[in-house]
Amino acid sequence: MARTIQSLERAAAVLRLLAGGERRLGLSDIASAIGLAKATTHGLLRTLQQEGFVEQDPSSGRYQLGAELLRLGNSYLDVHELRARALVWTDDLARSSGESAYVGVLHQQGVLIVHHVFRPDDSRQVLEVGAMQPLHSTALGKVLAAYDPVAHNEVMESDFAAITELTVTDPAEFERGLERVRARGWASDVGETWDGVASIAAPILDRRRMPVGAVGITGAEERMRSDGALSPRLIAAVRDCARSVSRDLGAGRF
Amino acid sequence: MTDAHDDTSGAPREYIAAIDQGTTSSRCIVFDRDGRVVSVEQKEHEQIFPKPGWVEHDATEIWTNVQEVVAGALAKARISKEQVKAIGITNQRETTLLWDRATGEPVHNAIVWQDTRTDALCRELGRNVGQDRFRRDTGLPLASYFAGPKIRWLLDNVEGLRERAERGEIMFGTMDSWVIWNLTGGTEGGVHVTDVTNASRTLLMSLRTLQWDEKICNSIGVPTALLPEIRSSAEVFGTARGGALDGVPVASALGDQQAALFGQTCFSVGEGKSTYGTGTFLLMNTGPKAINSYAGLVTTVGYRIGDQDPVYALEGSIAVTGALVQWMRDQMGLINSAAEIETLALSVDDNGGAYFVPAFSGLFAPYWRSDARGVISGLTRYVTKAHLARAVLEATAWQTREIVDAMKKDSGMELTTLKVDGGMTSNNLLMQNISDFLDVPVVRPMVSETTCLGAAYAAGLAVGFWNDVEDLRANWRRAAEWTPQMDAAERDREYQFWLKAVKRTMGWLDEES
Numbered sequence: 090m091a092r093t094i095q096s097l098e099r100a101a102a103v104l105r106l107l108a109g110g111e112r113r114l115g116l117s118d119i120a121s122a123i124g125l126a127k128a129t130t131h132g133l134l135r136t137l138q139q140e141g142f143v144e145q146d147p148s149s150g151r152y153q154l155g156a157e158l159l160r161l162g163n164s165y166l167d168v169h170e171l172r173a174r175a176l177v178w179t180d181d182l183a184r185s186s187g188e189s190a191y192v193g194v195l196h197q198q199g200v201l202i203v204h205h206v207f208r209p210d211d212s213r214q215v216l217e218v219g220a221m222q223p224l225h226s227t228a229l230g231k232v233l234a235a236y237d238p239v240a241h242n243e244v245m246e247s248d249f250a251a252i253t254e255l256t257v258t259d260p261a262e263f264e265r266g267l268e269r270v271r272a273r274g275w276a277s278d279v280g281e282t283w284d285g286v287a288s289i290a291a292p293i294l295d296r297r298r299m300p301v302g303a304v305g306i307t308g309a310e311e312r313m314r315s316d317g318a319l320s321p322r323l324i325a326a327v328r329d330c331a332r333s334v335s336r337d338l339g340a341g342r343f
Numbered sequence: 344m345t346d347a348h349d350d351t352s353g354a355p356r357e358y359i360a361a362i363d364q365g366t367t368s369s370r371c372i373v374f375d376r377d378g379r380v381v382s383v384e385q386k387e388h389e390q391i392f393p394k395p396g397w398v399e400h401d402a403t404e405i406w407t408n409v410q411e412v413v414a415g416a417l418a419k420a421r422i423s424k425e426q427v428k429a430i431g432i433t434n435q436r437e438t439t440l441l442w443d444r445a446t447g448e449p450v451h452n453a454i455v456w457q458d459t460r461t462d463a464l465c466r467e468l469g470r471n472v473g474q475d476r477f478r479r480d481t482g483l484p485l486a487s488y489f490a491g492p493k494i495r496w497l498l499d500n501v502e503g504l505r506e507r508a509e510r511g512e513i514m515f516g517t518m519d520s521w522v523i524w525n526l527t528g529g530t531e532g533g534v535h536v537t538d539v540t541n542a543s544r545t546l547l548m549s550l551r552t553l554q555w556d557e558k559i560c561n562s563i564g565v566p567t568a569l570l571p572e573i574r575s576s577a578e579v580f581g582t583a584r585g586g587a588l589d590g591v592p593v594a595s596a597l598g599d600q601q602a603a604l605f606g607q608t609c610f611s612v613g614e615g616k617s618t619y620g621t622g623t624f625l626l627m628n629t630g631p632k633a634i635n636s637y638a639g640l641v642t643t644v645g646y647r648i649g650d651q652d653p654v655y656a657l658e659g660s661i662a663v664t665g666a667l668v669q670w671m672r673d674q675m676g677l678i679n680s681a682a683e684i685e686t687l688a689l690s691v692d693d694n695g696g697a698y699f700v701p702a703f704s705g706l707f708a709p710y711w712r713s714d715a716r717g718v719i720s721g722l723t724r725y726v727t728k729a730h731l732a733r734a735v736l737e738a739t740a741w742q743t744r745e746i747v748d749a750m751k752k753d754s755g756m757e758l759t760t761l762k763v764d765g766g767m768t769s770n771n772l773l774m775q776n777i778s779d780f781l782d783v784p785v786v787r788p789m790v791s792e793t794t795c796l797g798a799a800y801a802a803g804l805a806v807g808f809w810n811d812v813e814d815l816r817a818n819w820r821r822a823a824e825w826t827p828q829m830d831a832a833e834r835d836r837e838y839q840f841w842l843k844a845v846k847r848t849m850g851w852l853d854e855e856s
Contacts, residue, residue: 169771180789205823209789211821
C-alpha cells in the first residue's frame, strides 16, 4: 500500500467518532477516544471546523458534524434553483444589452438551455428552454469547457464537427482558445454556430467557486460588434450579470 | 444594476420613486423613464399575532421603515430629490388603521387583511340576507378581509374610541392613507385621502358613485367623519414635507393587486394579469362597467386616472398556490427548495392519474365552500412522489382555469392572453401547464416588479412624466412567452378529472354550528 497521510487518517477518525454514538462531544472526550493529545486534537478540530465539516456549539463548547458534510453528499445545484436565482439578473441583462439572454448548463455532451429571456423588441420569439447547443462552438459551451473539467473531457472526446465554415475543428486550436477564455474570463462565438450570429458568455460560480453554468447573450453580429471587435459594453454587461448571479449563489467577489 | 449617471444628454436624468407598503415589508424602488429598476431598498416589519387568527402591524414602525427605505433607495441610486419627479404609493390592501388627528398617534395596531377576528361580526352584519348583503353596491361579499368591519371592531373594542370618532378626533385609513398623510406633513397639514381602488376594498364605497355610501356606513356602524376623501388613483394629492423627498409631489395610490394590473399595462378590456405567490390573484380589466359576479368573484375598481372614467375589474383569488409547494417542502420533506418541485415533476411525463386539490382551508373562488378540505385522488400503486409533484403544479394551473372560466361566465369576455408575474413565474413547467390548461398564451414581462412599477406609472402619468398609457405600453417588454401545446381532447379529459377531484373535497366537515 502506498504511503498514507497521518493527519487525514486522524481527521477521518474524528468524523467517524462524531457520526456515531453521542454525536456531540467535548474536546477531552474526543482526544481520549482517539488516543491523541488535546493540543493535536484541537488542531484537527479547528481545521475541520474551518472547512465546515465540524461545528462547535457556542454555549457548551461541544463538537458535532457540520452542514458541509451534508452538502458534499448532495452537492449539485438544482438547475431550476439556478434559473430562479438568475431570473432578475438575466432580465436586466437582456434589457441593458438589447439582446436575448441564456443560461446554460452541461448536460451529457452538450449545453442544455435552462433559462431564456427574449430580446426586448416586439419581434416574435420562441422560448428555447430545454434546447441543446454544441459545446465546442457556442460561447456558453466554451465557458463550460474552460471552467468545468467534466465539460472539458466531454468536448475533447467529441468529433469537433464543422457546423459553419468558421467552426474551430482542430482540438489543439480549440484548447488554445480555452486558455484565452480562462485568461479573460469570458468566451465568444462569432459565426461559429450560426452564420451572422455572435454570442458572449461568462461563468456562473457557486459558493465554492465551482462552475455551475454559464450565462450569455446572442444576437446579430452587426449589433454585437463595434469597430470590428465585440462591443466592450456588451462584454461588461454579460460579466456583470455572471458576477451578480454568482454572488446570489454565495460566491465571493471575483 | 444600472448606473444612474450614464446619460449622454448632459441634463440630469429624471426618475419616479414608488413606495410599496406590503404585508411583510416596505419597499421603495426608483424607476427611470424606460420603466427600468434603478435601485431597490426594502425593510421587513414585525408580524404581531396576539391570538390565533389575529394579525396586527405596528403602524409607527411601518412609517419609520417607509422613511428609511425611501432615503435608502435614493442613496443607492445616487440621485437627489430634485431628480425625483413624483412619488407613487402601492400598499397591502384592506389593512385597517385608526389614528388621532391631533397627535398622529395610532389608537391601536393596524388590523391586517388576513386577520379573522371579524368573522362573527360579518355573519351578524349579514343578518337574514347573508354575505351578499352589500354585494350589489360594493361588489364585495361580507368577509373578514375587508376594512369596514375591522373599523367597527376597533370602535367597539377600544375604550372611548367611538365617542372620539364621533367628535371628529379620529382618522381612518388603509396603509395608502397612512403613508400619504404622514408624507404630506402629518399633523402639520397632512392630506387625508385614499384612492378608489383602496376605497373599493372597504365594503363602504358605492361602486357606481365612487363615494362613501352613507347607508352602508350606518349599517356597519362606521361614522363618516372618520373617512378620508376618495380621490382617483393618479393625481397629485399633495407634496412631501420634510424627509428625503421634501417637495416632491405625491401623485398616485393603488392597492397592490390593482397596481400590478397597471404595471402589466392591462389597459384594454379583457386584458388580465395573474400574480403567482403564496396565493394567487387574478384581475381582469372589464372597462368602464362594473360587472356583478354570480360566479363567486369580486367586483373592484381597477384604477382611475385623474378625472377620466373609472376602469373596473373582476378579481379572483386562489388561497393556496406557492403555499402548496412550500407544504411539499416543509411538511412533506419531498423537496429541499421550492425550485426543486420542477426537477421532481420533470422526472416523469405526466401526473400518473393523481390529482391534488389543496382546499386546506376550504374552497375559495368560484366555489366558496368552507366545509371542503384537501384531497389527493386517483392514487394507485403506480403513483410516485414525482407524479404528486406534477399534481401540485397542475393544481395551480387548474385553479387558474376555474377563475378564468368564472370571469368568462360573468363578463362574457374572452381572455386572450394571460400576463403573469410573481415568484412562481420562474417555474417553466407551471407556466407551460397554465398555457396548456387555459389554451391561451402566457407571457411574462421583463420587469418582475410590476406592483411598484404600476404605482410609479400612475404617479408619472399624473405629473406628465409620461404622456399617456400608450407611452407605458411602449415600455412593456416580453421576457418569455409560453404557447398552448396540449391536445384539446386531452385537456378536456384532464379537466373532467380535476373537477371530479374538486367534488370529493366538499362536505368533509359537518355543517358549521
